[in-house]
Amino acid sequence: MKEIVRKVGAYLNGVGVEFKKISWPDRKELTESTYVVITFIVILAVVVLCCDKVIEWVLAVVHA
Numbered sequence: 001m002k003e004i005v006r007k008v009g010a011y012l013n014g015v016g017v018e019f020k021k022i023s024w025p026d027r028k029e030l031t032e033s034t035y036v037v038i039t040f041i042v043i044l045a046v047v048v049l050c051c052d053k054v055i056e057w058v059l060a061v062v063h064a
Contacts, residue, residue: 025033
């Protein structure tokens with residue numbers, strides 16, 4: 001049991017050391033990244049919509 005507690009303690013200590021190495025973005029960088037992600041999502045949604053409409057049209061032509 002003591003071995004498990006020691007291993008968990010060592011693991012949590014390692015997590016704490018790595019957590020201190022984190023470089024958090026500033027407000028401007030976070031805002032710019034958010035705009036990039038939202039823009040990418042909108043573009044991807046339009047591409048998926050177009051693909052869906054093309055497939056729908058092809059199936060309507062084949063089925064008719």
